[in-house]
Ligand SMILES: CC(C)(COP(=O)(O)OP(=O)(O)OC[C@H]1O[C@@H](n2cnc3c(N)ncnc32)[C@H](O)[C@@H]1O)[C@@H](O)C(=O)NCCC(=O)NCCS
């Protein structure tokens with residue numbers, strides 16, 4: 132089973148890319164943002180920790196008891212200590228759920244899964260198990276425009292706070308096997324995704340069955356982890372790629 136890590140900065144186009152992969156190629160998508168919403172539903176352990184810690188936020192809860200995510204977001208993205216706390220109480224549950232989904236895909240002979248994880252490179256271990264990592268990026272100007280259009284409740288300062296709390300595009304480029312420029316229209320992105328799917332993500336079912344034998348799968352996984360650990364920087368000229376992404380369109 133191939134494990135592909137798909138990442139990028141906020142509103143850079145990860146969901147757009149993973150939806151395309153799902154609809155066109157029927158790839159299994161593990162969406163970390165979706166899982167992060169599930170683990171903070173009322174009654175869950177992380178929910179209780181969040182409610183007791185952030186009770187000073189006036190509109191922390193909606194009428195139905197769920198977290199008021201935009202309000203919580205406004206607070207944590209402008210206070211790194213509070214963001215660290217939120218990460219601390221949510222990430223173990225998010226990553227456990229991702230691992231469960233990977234295991235489930237493996238035992239059901241899935242040929243390929245895409246991990247759509249915004250914090251793939253910040254998270255530590257997940258990036259090591261990916262056969263390939265892909266970053267979808269766009270220029271800061273387009274990124275902010277798309278973010279404000281998609282989330283109109285955010286002020287410009289809120290948008291900047293969200294953007295500034297993530298690993299820079301340059302660091303993402305360095306760690307990615309493939310970088311996709313998403314400054315142009317969606318059709319342009321889809322074309323690039325098609326090229327990748329045809330050249331690198333085209334797996335034979337018989338190979339999947341062969342690799343699903345536990346000793347072979349384990350050896351393959353260890354090899355992948357070792358390779359990613361020994362060669363964390365994947366791009367020879369990241370500055371040049373960044374420059375081409377940052378050119379105003
Ligand atoms: C702060 C919260 C409540 C804001 O919710 P909201 O619905 O407004 O945003 P949403 O969850 O859809 O996230 C949108 C984007 O924000 C960015 N983002 C989210 N969490 C983080 C974080 N902890 N650090 C940096 N960027 C983040 C990502 O690019 C993500 O795709 C929410 O993002 C959250 O609970 N974050 C902590 C859990 C987390 O790290 N999730 C990311 C996947 S592991």
Ligand SMILES: Nc1ncnc2c1ncn2[C@@H]1O[C@H](COP(=O)(O)OP(=O)(O)OP(=O)(O)O)[C@@H](O)[C@H]1O
Nearest residue numbers: 140141142143144145146147277281313315316317
């Ligand atoms: N090439 C494109 N042209 C125009 N609009 C785009 C393009 N790619 C994405 N968008 C739009 O930009 C917004 C952000 O895209 P998307 O939700 O895919 O980003 P994301 O990286 O998944 O965001 P997040 O980090 O918040 O999860 C969406 O409204 C999407 O429709």
